[in-house]
Amino acid sequence: MNGFFTDEDGRFAPRLSLRLRFGRLFQLLSLAAVTLGLFLLSVLLLDIILDGYKWLRPEFFTEFPSRFPEKSGLRSALQGSLWMIGLTALVAFPIGVGAAIYLEEYASDNWFTRFIEINISNLAGVPSIIYGLLGLGLFVRGLELGRSVLAGSMTMALLVLPILIVSGREAIRAVPQSVRHASLALGATKWQTVQHHVLPYAMPGILTGTILAMSRAIGETAPLITIGALTYIRFDLKGPLDLFTVLPIQIFNWVSLPKAEFQQLAAAGIIVLLAVLLSMNALAIVLRNRLQIRW
Amino acid sequence: MTKSVRSLLFVFVAASLLLAACGAPATPETVTVVQTQIVEVPVEQTGPVEGTILVDGSSTVAPITAAVAEEFQAEYPEVRVPVGISGTGGGFKKFCNGETDISDASRPIKESETETCAANNIEYIELPVAFDGLAVLVNPQNDFVSCLTVEELKKIWSPEAEGVITNWNQVREGFPDRPLALYGAGTDSGTYDYFTQAIVGEEGASRGDFLPSEDDNVLVQGIAGDPNALGFFGLAYYEENADKLKLVAIDNGDGNCVEPNAETVASGTYQPLSRPLFIYVNRERIDQKDEISAFIEFYLKNAGTLSAEVGYIPLTDEIYALAQKRYDARITGSIFEGLGSTVGVSLTDLLAKEK
Amino acid sequence: MQESKLVTNAVLLRGRADHDRREKIIRAVLLLFAAVSILTTLGIIAVLLQETILFFQEVSIIEFFTETRWTPLFASKKFGVLPLVNGTILVAAGAMFIALPLGLLSAIYLSEYASDRARKILKPLLEVLAGVPTVVYGYFALTFITPLLQKIWPETQAFNGLSASIVMGFMILPLVASLSEDAMSAVPGSLREAAYALGATRLEVTLRTVVPAALSGISAAFILAVSRAIGETMIVAIAAGQQPKLTLNPLQSIETMTAYIVQVSLGDTPQQSIAYKTIFAVGMLLFLMTLVMNLFSNWITRRYREVYE
Numbered sequence: 001m002n003g004f005f006t007d008e009d010g011r012f013a014p015r016l017s018l019r020l021r022f023g024r025l026f027q028l029l030s031l032a033a034v035t036l037g038l039f040l041l042s043v044l045l046l047d048i049i050l051d052g053y054k055w056l057r058p059e060f061f062t063e064f065p066s067r068f069p070e071k072s073g074l075r076s077a078l079q080g081s082l083w084m085i086g087l088t089a090l091v092a093f094p095i096g097v098g099a100a101i102y103l104e105e106y107a108s109d110n111w112f113t114r115f116i117e118i119n120i121s122n123l124a125g126v127p128s129i130i131y132g133l134l135g136l137g138l139f140v141r142g143l144e145l146g147r148s149v150l151a152g153s154m155t156m157a158l159l160v161l162p163i164l165i166v167s168g169r170e171a172i173r174a175v176p177q178s179v180r181h182a183s184l185a186l187g188a189t190k191w192q193t194v195q196h197h198v199l200p201y202a203m204p205g206i207l208t209g210t211i212l213a214m215s216r217a218i219g220e221t222a223p224l225i226t227i228g229a230l231t232y233i234r235f236d237l238k239g240p241l242d243l244f245t246v247l248p249i250q251i252f253n254w255v256s257l258p259k260a261e262f263q264q265l266a267a268a269g270i271i272v273l274l275a276v277l278l279s280m281n282a283l284a285i286v287l288r289n290r291l292q293i294r295w
Numbered sequence: 296m297t298k299s300v301r302s303l304l305f306v307f308v309a310a311s312l313l314l315a316a317c318g319a320p321a322t323p324e325t326v327t328v329v330q331t332q333i334v335e336v337p338v339e340q341t342g343p344v345e346g347t348i349l350v351d352g353s354s355t356v357a358p359i360t361a362a363v364a365e366e367f368q369a370e371y372p373e374v375r376v377p378v379g380i381s382g383t384g385g386g387f388k389k390f391c392n393g394e395t396d397i398s399d400a401s402r403p404i405k406e407s408e409t410e411t412c413a414a415n416n417i418e419y420i421e422l423p424v425a426f427d428g429l430a431v432l433v434n435p436q437n438d439f440v441s442c443l444t445v446e447e448l449k450k451i452w453s454p455e456a457e458g459v460i461t462n463w464n465q466v467r468e469g470f471p472d473r474p475l476a477l478y479g480a481g482t483d484s485g486t487y488d489y490f491t492q493a494i495v496g497e498e499g500a501s502r503g504d505f506l507p508s509e510d511d512n513v514l515v516q517g518i519a520g521d522p523n524a525l526g527f528f529g530l531a532y533y534e535e536n537a538d539k540l541k542l543v544a545i546d547n548g549d550g551n552c553v554e555p556n557a558e559t560v561a562s563g564t565y566q567p568l569s570r571p572l573f574i575y576v577n578r579e580r581i582d583q584k585d586e587i588s589a590f591i592e593f594y595l596k597n598a599g600t601l602s603a604e605v606g607y608i609p610l611t612d613e614i615y616a617l618a619q620k621r622y623d624a625r626i627t628g629s630i631f632e633g634l635g636s637t638v639g640v641s642l643t644d645l646l647a648k649e650k
Numbered sequence: 651m652q653e654s655k656l657v658t659n660a661v662l663l664r665g666r667a668d669h670d671r672r673e674k675i676i677r678a679v680l681l682l683f684a685a686v687s688i689l690t691t692l693g694i695i696a697v698l699l700q701e702t703i704l705f706f707q708e709v710s711i712i713e714f715f716t717e718t719r720w721t722p723l724f725a726s727k728k729f730g731v732l733p734l735v736n737g738t739i740l741v742a743a744g745a746m747f748i749a750l751p752l753g754l755l756s757a758i759y760l761s762e763y764a765s766d767r768a769r770k771i772l773k774p775l776l777e778v779l780a781g782v783p784t785v786v787y788g789y790f791a792l793t794f795i796t797p798l799l800q801k802i803w804p805e806t807q808a809f810n811g812l813s814a815s816i817v818m819g820f821m822i823l824p825l826v827a828s829l830s831e832d833a834m835s836a837v838p839g840s841l842r843e844a845a846y847a848l849g850a851t852r853l854e855v856t857l858r859t860v861v862p863a864a865l866s867g868i869s870a871a872f873i874l875a876v877s878r879a880i881g882e883t884m885i886v887a888i889a890a891g892q893q894p895k896l897t898l899n900p901l902q903s904i905e906t907m908t909a910y911i912v913q914v915s916l917g918d919t920p921q922q923s924i925a926y927k928t929i930f931a932v933g934m935l936l937f938l939m940t941l942v943m944n945l946f947s948n949w950i951t952r953r954y955r956e957v958y959e
Contacts, residue, residue: 001899013956014849016851019851019853019854020851022791022851022853023486023852023853023854024733026853027759027763027852027853029755029906030755030756030759030763031759031763032752032755033752033755033756033759034755034756034759034760034772034827035751037752037756037776037820037823037824038772038775038776038779040779040820041775041778041779041782043794044782044786044787044790044794045953047790047794048742048786048790064365067358067361067362067365067601067604067605094683095683095686096683097684097712098679098683098684099676099680099683099684099687101680102677102680102681102683103684104686106677106680106681107684109826110678115688116684116685116687116688118685118948119467119688119691120687121944121948122691122940122941122944122945123687123690123691124944125877125878125881125882125884125940125943125944126940126941127880127881127883127908127936127937127938127940128695128881128883129881129883129908129912130694130698130881130933130936130937131694132915132928133694133697133698133911133929133930133933134690134693134694134697136697136921137693137696137700138693138697146394147379151575158690160655161686161687162687163689163845189669189672189673190920191672191673215781218783219781219782219783219784219785220783221783221784221883222784222883222884222887222912223784223882223909225912225915225916226862226911226912226915228915230377230379230380231377231378231379231380232357232361232364232376232377232378232380232389233376233377234364234365234368234376234377235368235375235376235377236656243349243377244378248672248783248785251786252784252785254511255510255512256510256511256512257358257512258511258512258531258532258534258535258536258606259535260535263512266789270785270786271790273783273786274782274786277781277782277783278778278781281774281777281781282762285774286470294837306670354916358852380916382916384923388922407680454724454725454726478808481892481913482723482724482892483723483914483925491725497725498725499723499724499725500724500726501724501725503721503724503893504893505720505893506807506808506809506891506893507891507892507893508808508809508891508892508893509913509916510888513792513808513809515807517807518809520800583940629851
């Protein structure tokens with residue numbers, strides 16, 4: 001019986017030191033895998049910061065985009081992004097939370113429920129540009145909203161809905177059954193239980209999920225390009241039916257202009273976008289840690 | 296954090312700093328912006344100028360319209376002028392549907408589009424606003440090309456050349472034995488359409504094995520880095536990168552090699568690669584919305600200065616005057632009706648013809 | 651105490667029938683919200699199908715799937731979708747070469763080797779990698795990675811599939827890591843302890859006990875990663891190119907299905923033309939591909955999931 005673990009006498013040879021050495025090697029390898037990704041990330045961040053940090057001055061946030069790089073700023077893009085997140089949250093939050101409540105509290109385990117669940121998990125994987133085509137056909141043309149920030153937000157709402165529903169369900173599922181049972185035992189109806197007991201306890205998790213969904217929406221470009229949001233905007237956004245632009249699209253615009261300064265402006269814009277994203281993610285993590293209730 | 300993790304972190308922060316610092320960031324030098332001489336336009340009417348003017352269309356013309364809109368909105372802050380970039384064709388579709396007031400176009404309106412407009416009772420006024428020159432570029436290390444004829448360009452770019460004309464020595468006798476690396480505007484752009492129309496003779500007809508890009512900056516980088524390169528894109532991008540590229544003069548068959556610049560394009564000597572850019576205005580809206588007529592007046596008066604600022608070539612004063620006359624008389628319809636394309640056509644002649 | 655008394659009193663005073671009706675209405679409304687997802691899918695199919703049908707009235711399906719050239723924007727139009735599919739799969743495959751092994755290794759490190767403190771720091775950092783907008787990744791690929799590649803292989807074109815693949819791989823890595831880690835932490839400690847008790851080293855426990863036990867979750871993660879790579883748009887639109895071609899060479903410029911849709915949406919194509927309809931046909935194909943992958947992933951999880959205890 002010859003083999004790796006057999007010595008000359010045919011007895012079991014543990015070869016422990018060799019196996020442990022392999023183990024150490026593997027540990028280093030897997031650590032390298034983690035750090036390789038982070039390495040790329042830091043190169044990317046440093047490259048962009050070095051390219052654009054000189055353009056980060058107060059005027060950058062208060063000026064509209066202009067044909068002069070020195071006079072260009074993110075004013076309309078920031079407004080557009082803020083409006084878009086606001087409207088998207090307004091539309092997606094009730095629907096997402098409602099759907100999560102239904103699936104966790106009310107739905108029975110039949111084919112219809114499974115169909116909805118498969119649907120949701122599939123929609124989470126649909127490429128964002130398909131949502132753009134949907135938004136174009138349904139909101140821009142069908143509901144005749146034009147290329148307004150409302151049409152863009154509704155398209156985004158559909159895009160982030162699966163994320164909201166999944167995280168909402170997890171948050172609701174985390175509330176122990178004992179809370180529900182106690183409420184029902186005291187004579188409350190199902191909806192009262194949900195409204196007064198389950199939801200308040202699940203809210204931190206739902207909020208975290210909402211923030212993460214919004215941070216996804218802020219960085220998306222493809223669907224908005226498809227619905228036609230490429231526009232030079234030099235005025236303040238006043239209502240949901242106004243034409244708009246958002247941070248990633250403004251960046252996209254600047255990069256294709258001839259002057260070299262616009263490339264750096266784009267890098268500065270990216271820094272702002274990343275800063276916004278990082279703070280949203282950090283907010284979500286802080287919320288999750290602070291408000292999480294340990295049962 | 297374990298020691299190994301910490302030391303690794305240190306190593307890669309240092310390494311990434313090193314790698315990232317390889318890029319050369321430029322300082323935003325305090326550029327003294329020469330105060331552009333903006334021609335003010337007195338708006339005669341009662342009440343403040345306000346409202347929204349919807350503009351959409353060509354991404355080539357958009358920078359000009361956006362520059363005009365920028366100055367106009369500085370002048371009249373109550374007017375909003377969003378300038379969309381749906382492309383010339385997309386812009387016309389919206390325009391002929393009544394969804395926009397002004398359409399930017401890098402080519403004249405096509406017959407099918409005119410029919411759509413007519414079907415929707417939309418009359419338009421066609422106004423030229425600037426010239427766009429298409430430059431042909433090679434790498435600065437290329438020392439054997441300084442002038443190419445249209446015939447040679449056609450040989451290089453026609454569909455039959457795909458896979459066949461792959462070497463510089465096939466273009467002209469005496470050219471060295473070097474592979475041909477082609478770069479050009481994306482196939483979905485007006486620039487590409489115009490180039491193929493002017494050089495090959497049919498819109499959209501070209502070989503497929505060239506490197507296309509919608510972003511002309513990428514073409515600049517590509518040509519600047521490839522000694523065997525030959526490419527074409529808008530003049531504005533050449534002027535911003537003149538130190539990285541070499542311009543090729545074009546011989547339109549008469550033996551004269553002409554380089555594109557403000558003069559040669561405006562006077563029409565740089566042919567066939569200069570094209571006029573247009574805006575189309577909804578005739579009815581001019582009377583309905585005061586701000587539109589104010590905007591058009593402003594546009595025509597300032598297009599010369601502003602188009603030069605964003606890298607295009609102003610029309611001659613004569614043509615601007617003719618365009619102004621056209622606008623004042625509210626003449627609708629296209630002067631290119633039945634002509635199909637603008638290659639080799641003189642704006643002055645066409646505009647002067649209609650009296 | 652006061653509050654619950656009031657609530658209980660209100661409940662008693664209201665009456666059963668009233669509440670039942672309210673409950674029914676609320677349930678219906680919530681069901682409607684959940685059904686929005688179905689409506690979305692139906693909407694997508696409707697929008698895509700409408701134009702796709704019009705497209706196939708002018709172009710034969712056979713040509714679509716067998717012709718080897720894709721030139722709807724040229725004068726001589728050919729409508730073979732294979733080059734686009736080739737581009738998509740080439741870039742996705744390259745991305746998977748990076749995302750799958752590195753993602754799995756990262757997951758293993760995080761779940762089996764990392765200390766609590768290390769995990770608390772590394773995990774959010776990895777999520778940042780996933781959170782960077784794809785536009786940013788696209789430009790990073792174009793302006794940083796491609797020149798780097800050109801130094802190593804000078805024949806690399808200004809647009810190429812490889813730099814898009816590399817960047818996409820790192821973007822998807824956290825997805826693989828996170829899902830794999832979830833799958834591995836679901837493996838109960840008793841299995842690990844049993845392996846240790848039999849004398850296995852940490853490496854052996856991981857590779858021969860934990861990973862096989864978590865295999866269904868890990869495979870699902872892999873399939874989702876592929877689906878994500880296929881559907882990625884901006885990175886390829888910016889860095890991979892606009893030249894559809896049938897090639898296995900990642901150093902050349904190619905075009906993916908998603909990049910083509912963006913190109914035409916941004917461009918000058920008149921909207922009644924056949925070229926415009928192509929984006930819906932390509933979109934439909936894309937939707938079907940990702941649908942099949944997602945269903946497959948679901949099925950694998952369901953079929954092969956080991957339920958412990």
